Amino acid sequence: MSADPPTPDEVWKLITATVMDTRDGWKRAVAERTGLPFSRVRVLRRLHAGPLSVKQLAHAAAMDAPAATVAVNDLEERGLVVRECDPNDRRTKLVSITPAGRAAVERAMTTPDPAPEAVRALTSDDLSTLAAILRKLH
Known part of the structure; x- marks a missing residue:
């Protein structure tokens, strides 16, 4: 008797874990x-695509608004972001990444990220199968 096939949620839990x-x-x-x-790199990455309000940034980075404000204050002091008035709503400030912030994101994203040992231990056939499945998901 074979086990029931895994559900999508079970597979997703395994992937994320x-x-x-x-x-x-x-x-x-x-x-x-x-x-x-x-956490600051995560905020910068969210700004890479374009300016966001602090509220939008908090949502995008999965943090509350006060934490987002603290992060923006810190990044602004470091010269990695700037705040400017939203041209469509002068009551709202938009946070934008600076060239120095973009350089920090580039350094972060080019940090070597070797596969964990469990992935390295897979056979060539298993790696090929896994890569094919992940390409479908991507």
Whole structure:
């Protein structure tokens, strides 16, 4: 008798656990390489696509508005973001990434990120299968 096939939610849980449980070393390396807490790099990455209000940024970075304000204040002091009035609503400030902020994101994203040992241990056939499935998802 065979086991029931896994549900999409079960598979997703396995994927996210595999990634989330193996990223701490890379996050530390990013923080060391950029001189920024990883949470600040995450904020900068959200701004890479374009300006956001602090409220939008908080939502995009999965943090509350006060934490987003603290992060923006810190990044602004470091010269990595600027606040400007929204031309469509002068009551709202938009946060934009500066060239120095873009350079910090580039340093972060080019930080080496070797595969965890569990992935390295897969056979060539398993790696090919996994890559094909992930390409479908991407």
